[in-house]
Amino acid sequence: AQTIHQWPVAEIKAVGSPLSLGCTIKGKSSPNLYWYWQATGGTLQQLFYSITVGQVESVVQLNLSASRPKDDQFILSTEKLLLSHSGFYLCAWSGTGGASYEQYFGPGTRLTVL
Amino acid sequence: GDSVTQTEGLVTLTEGLPVMLNCTYQTIYSNPFLFWYVQHLNESPRLLLKSFTDNKRTEHQGFHATLHKSSSSFHLQKSSAQLSDSALYYCALSDQAGGYKVVFGSGTRLLVSP
Numbered sequence: 001a002q003t004i005h006q007w008p009v010a011e012i013k014a015v016g017s018p019l020s021l022g023c024t025i026k027g028k029s030s031p032n033l034y035w036y037w038q039a040t041g042g043t044l045q046q047l048f049y050s051i052t053v054g055q056v057e058s059v060v061q062l063n064l065s066a067s068r069p070k071d072d073q074f075i076l077s078t079e080k081l082l083l084s085h086s087g088f089y090l091c092a093w094s095g096t097g098g099a100s101y102e103q104y105f106g107p108g109t110r111l112t113v114l
Numbered sequence: 115g116d117s118v119t120q121t122e123g124l125v126t127l128t129e130g131l132p133v134m135l136n137c138t139y140q141t142i143y144s145n146p147f148l149f150w151y152v153q154h155l156n157e158s159p160r161l162l163l164k165s166f167t168d169n170k171r172t173e174h175q176g177f178h179a180t181l182h183k184s185s186s187s188f189h190l191q192k193s194s195a196q197l198s199d200s201a202l203y204y205c206a207l208s209d210q211a212g213g214y215k216v217v218f219g220s221g222t223r224l225l226v227s228p
Contacts, residue, residue, distance in 0.1 A: 103149075
Protein backbone atom coordinates (compact mmCIF):
# COMPACT_ATOMS: atom_id res chain seq x y z
CA ALA A 1 0.00 0.00 0.00
CA GLN A 2 1.06 3.53 -0.71
CA THR A 3 1.93 5.84 2.13
CA ILE A 4 2.57 9.55 1.99
CA HIS A 5 4.49 11.41 4.63
CA GLN A 6 4.81 15.16 5.06
CA TRP A 7 7.21 17.09 7.22
CA PRO A 8 7.09 19.03 9.40
CA VAL A 9 3.66 18.53 10.88
CA ALA A 10 3.46 22.20 11.80
CA GLU A 11 5.62 25.31 11.55
CA ILE A 12 5.52 28.77 13.04
CA LYS A 13 7.72 31.14 11.07
CA ALA A 14 8.46 34.84 10.91
CA VAL A 15 7.62 37.01 7.92
CA GLY A 16 10.64 37.19 5.65
CA SER A 17 12.15 33.93 6.80
CA PRO A 18 12.78 30.96 4.46
CA LEU A 19 10.65 27.84 4.33
CA SER A 20 11.07 24.27 3.20
CA LEU A 21 8.30 21.67 3.35
CA GLY A 22 8.77 18.08 2.31
CA CYS A 23 6.73 15.16 1.09
CA THR A 24 7.71 11.53 0.53
CA ILE A 25 5.62 8.79 -1.01
CA LYS A 26 6.36 5.12 -0.57
CA GLY A 27 4.91 2.14 -2.36
CA LYS A 28 4.21 3.87 -5.67
CA SER A 29 6.63 3.99 -8.54
CA SER A 30 6.85 7.22 -10.54
CA PRO A 31 3.71 8.88 -9.19
CA ASN A 32 2.42 12.24 -10.25
CA LEU A 33 2.97 14.58 -7.31
CA TYR A 34 1.13 17.75 -6.35
CA TRP A 35 1.26 20.58 -3.84
CA TYR A 36 -1.90 22.25 -2.60
CA TRP A 37 -2.57 25.20 -0.31
CA GLN A 38 -5.68 25.53 1.82
CA ALA A 39 -6.38 28.76 3.64
CA THR A 40 -8.28 28.40 6.90
CA GLY A 41 -11.86 27.69 5.92
CA GLY A 42 -10.92 28.07 2.27
CA THR A 43 -10.78 25.97 -0.81
CA LEU A 44 -7.95 23.83 -2.09
CA GLN A 45 -5.66 25.64 -4.49
CA GLN A 46 -3.34 23.53 -6.59
CA LEU A 47 0.13 25.08 -6.57
CA PHE A 48 2.44 22.72 -8.46
CA TYR A 49 2.49 19.34 -10.09
CA SER A 50 5.26 17.05 -11.21
CA ILE A 51 5.08 14.02 -13.46
CA THR A 52 8.74 13.09 -13.34
CA VAL A 53 11.95 13.72 -11.45
CA GLY A 54 13.40 17.15 -12.06
CA GLN A 55 10.28 18.54 -13.76
CA VAL A 56 7.81 20.75 -11.94
CA GLU A 57 4.97 22.81 -13.39
CA SER A 58 3.58 25.84 -11.62
CA VAL A 59 -0.20 26.25 -11.56
CA VAL A 60 -0.45 29.51 -9.64
CA GLN A 61 2.08 32.11 -8.60
CA LEU A 62 2.26 32.57 -4.84
CA ASN A 63 5.98 33.38 -4.45
CA LEU A 64 6.67 29.71 -3.81
CA SER A 65 8.78 27.19 -5.65
CA ALA A 66 8.85 23.42 -5.80
CA SER A 67 11.35 20.76 -6.72
CA ARG A 68 11.35 17.03 -7.21
CA PRO A 69 14.87 15.81 -6.45
CA LYS A 70 13.90 12.12 -6.28
CA ASP A 71 11.12 9.99 -7.70
CA ASP A 72 9.46 9.74 -4.30
CA GLN A 73 10.17 13.23 -2.95
CA PHE A 74 8.58 16.64 -3.50
CA ILE A 75 9.79 19.84 -1.85
CA LEU A 76 8.00 23.18 -1.47
CA SER A 77 10.03 26.21 -0.56
CA THR A 78 10.41 29.95 -0.50
CA GLU A 79 13.24 32.27 0.46
CA LYS A 80 10.95 34.87 1.97
CA LEU A 81 7.66 34.12 3.70
CA LEU A 82 4.68 36.45 3.54
CA LEU A 83 1.77 36.63 5.97
CA SER A 84 -0.44 35.35 3.17
CA HIS A 85 1.48 32.08 3.09
CA SER A 86 -0.20 30.93 6.28
CA GLY A 87 -2.42 27.93 5.84
CA PHE A 88 -2.48 24.20 5.39
CA TYR A 89 -0.15 22.68 2.80
CA LEU A 90 -1.05 19.35 1.36
CA CYS A 91 1.01 17.05 -0.78
CA ALA A 92 -0.86 14.59 -2.98
CA TRP A 93 -0.16 11.87 -5.51
CA SER A 94 -2.07 10.40 -8.38
CA GLY A 95 -1.65 7.53 -10.76
CA THR A 96 -0.25 7.81 -14.26
CA GLY A 97 -0.95 6.48 -17.71
CA GLY A 98 -4.32 7.90 -18.64
CA ALA A 99 -5.78 7.74 -15.16
CA SER A 100 -8.35 10.21 -13.95
CA TYR A 101 -5.83 11.94 -11.67
CA GLU A 102 -7.79 11.33 -8.51
CA GLN A 103 -5.80 12.81 -5.70
CA TYR A 104 -4.53 10.97 -2.63
CA PHE A 105 -3.55 13.47 0.01
CA GLY A 106 -0.91 13.39 2.69
CA PRO A 107 -1.55 14.48 6.30
CA GLY A 108 -0.53 18.06 5.60
CA THR A 109 1.65 20.73 7.20
CA ARG A 110 0.05 23.60 9.06
CA LEU A 111 2.02 26.82 8.56
CA THR A 112 1.57 29.95 10.63
CA VAL A 113 3.45 33.05 9.53
CA LEU A 114 3.74 35.82 12.12
CA GLY B 115 -10.06 28.47 -17.64
CA ASP B 116 -11.87 25.63 -15.91
CA SER B 117 -14.02 26.40 -12.90
CA VAL B 118 -16.18 24.58 -10.37
CA THR B 119 -19.08 26.20 -8.55
CA GLN B 120 -20.54 25.00 -5.28
CA THR B 121 -23.35 27.36 -4.44
CA GLU B 122 -23.88 26.40 -0.80
CA GLY B 123 -21.20 27.31 1.67
CA LEU B 124 -23.03 25.69 4.55
CA VAL B 125 -25.78 23.10 4.65
CA THR B 126 -27.39 22.19 7.96
CA LEU B 127 -29.58 19.12 8.26
CA THR B 128 -31.26 16.98 10.82
CA GLU B 129 -30.15 13.35 10.95
CA GLY B 130 -32.21 11.16 8.66
CA LEU B 131 -33.05 13.85 6.12
CA PRO B 132 -31.77 13.61 2.54
CA VAL B 133 -28.58 15.32 1.47
CA MET B 134 -28.03 17.19 -1.77
CA LEU B 135 -24.94 19.27 -2.41
CA ASN B 136 -24.74 21.14 -5.68
CA CYS B 137 -21.83 21.20 -8.09
CA THR B 138 -21.64 22.72 -11.55
CA TYR B 139 -18.60 23.18 -13.68
CA GLN B 140 -17.24 24.95 -16.72
CA THR B 141 -14.60 23.53 -18.99
CA ILE B 142 -13.59 23.89 -22.60
CA TYR B 143 -12.71 20.23 -22.80
CA SER B 144 -15.18 17.56 -23.80
CA ASN B 145 -14.12 14.74 -21.46
CA PRO B 146 -13.97 16.05 -17.91
CA PHE B 147 -13.43 13.93 -14.84
CA LEU B 148 -15.53 15.00 -11.85
CA PHE B 149 -14.81 14.15 -8.24
CA TRP B 150 -16.23 14.61 -4.79
CA TYR B 151 -13.78 14.78 -1.92
CA VAL B 152 -14.66 14.79 1.76
CA GLN B 153 -12.60 16.41 4.50
CA HIS B 154 -13.41 15.72 8.12
CA LEU B 155 -12.22 18.07 10.83
CA ASN B 156 -8.43 18.03 11.28
CA GLU B 157 -8.03 15.50 8.49
CA SER B 158 -6.90 15.60 4.90
CA PRO B 159 -9.35 15.39 2.00
CA ARG B 160 -10.08 11.94 0.67
CA LEU B 161 -11.80 10.80 -2.48
CA LEU B 162 -15.50 10.00 -2.08
CA LEU B 163 -16.73 9.60 -5.66
CA LYS B 164 -15.50 10.02 -9.19
CA SER B 165 -17.05 9.89 -12.66
CA PHE B 166 -16.31 10.56 -16.28
CA THR B 167 -19.26 8.77 -17.86
CA ASP B 168 -22.22 10.87 -18.91
CA ASN B 169 -25.53 10.04 -17.25
CA LYS B 170 -24.15 7.16 -15.22
CA ARG B 171 -24.78 7.05 -11.47
CA THR B 172 -21.76 6.35 -9.29
CA GLU B 173 -22.10 5.34 -5.64
CA HIS B 174 -19.88 4.95 -2.61
CA GLN B 175 -20.53 4.77 1.12
CA GLY B 176 -24.19 5.64 0.70
CA PHE B 177 -23.49 8.73 -1.40
CA HIS B 178 -24.22 8.93 -5.10
CA ALA B 179 -23.77 11.36 -7.95
CA THR B 180 -24.48 11.42 -11.67
CA LEU B 181 -22.45 13.38 -14.17
CA HIS B 182 -24.73 15.30 -16.54
CA LYS B 183 -22.68 16.86 -19.29
CA SER B 184 -25.75 18.54 -20.79
CA SER B 185 -26.13 20.66 -17.65
CA SER B 186 -22.47 20.52 -16.53
CA SER B 187 -23.52 19.20 -13.15
CA PHE B 188 -22.35 16.59 -10.68
CA HIS B 189 -24.54 16.94 -7.59
CA LEU B 190 -23.87 14.82 -4.52
CA GLN B 191 -26.79 13.05 -2.86
CA LYS B 192 -27.54 10.73 0.00
CA SER B 193 -30.94 9.44 1.02
CA SER B 194 -30.47 9.79 4.78
CA ALA B 195 -27.90 11.96 6.54
CA GLN B 196 -25.90 10.60 9.46
CA LEU B 197 -24.10 12.53 12.17
CA SER B 198 -20.80 11.18 10.85
CA ASP B 199 -21.46 12.84 7.48
CA SER B 200 -20.66 16.23 9.00
CA ALA B 201 -17.63 17.40 7.04
CA LEU B 202 -16.40 19.68 4.28
CA TYR B 203 -17.23 18.44 0.78
CA TYR B 204 -15.34 19.54 -2.30
CA CYS B 205 -16.31 19.06 -5.91
CA ALA B 206 -13.34 18.94 -8.28
CA LEU B 207 -12.64 18.78 -11.99
CA SER B 208 -9.79 17.53 -14.10
CA ASP B 209 -9.40 16.75 -17.76
CA GLN B 210 -6.77 14.69 -19.53
CA ALA B 211 -6.66 17.20 -22.35
CA GLY B 212 -6.04 19.91 -19.79
CA GLY B 213 -3.07 18.14 -18.30
CA TYR B 214 -2.63 17.44 -14.62
CA LYS B 215 -4.42 20.48 -13.34
CA VAL B 216 -7.20 19.86 -10.84
CA VAL B 217 -9.66 22.60 -10.01
CA PHE B 218 -11.59 22.47 -6.74
CA GLY B 219 -14.81 24.20 -5.87
CA SER B 220 -15.04 26.43 -2.82
CA GLY B 221 -16.42 23.61 -0.70
CA THR B 222 -19.69 22.98 1.14
CA ARG B 223 -19.69 22.41 4.86
CA LEU B 224 -22.35 19.88 5.86
CA LEU B 225 -23.50 19.93 9.48
CA VAL B 226 -25.81 17.13 10.59
CA SER B 227 -27.54 17.49 13.93
CA PRO B 228 -29.49 14.96 16.02
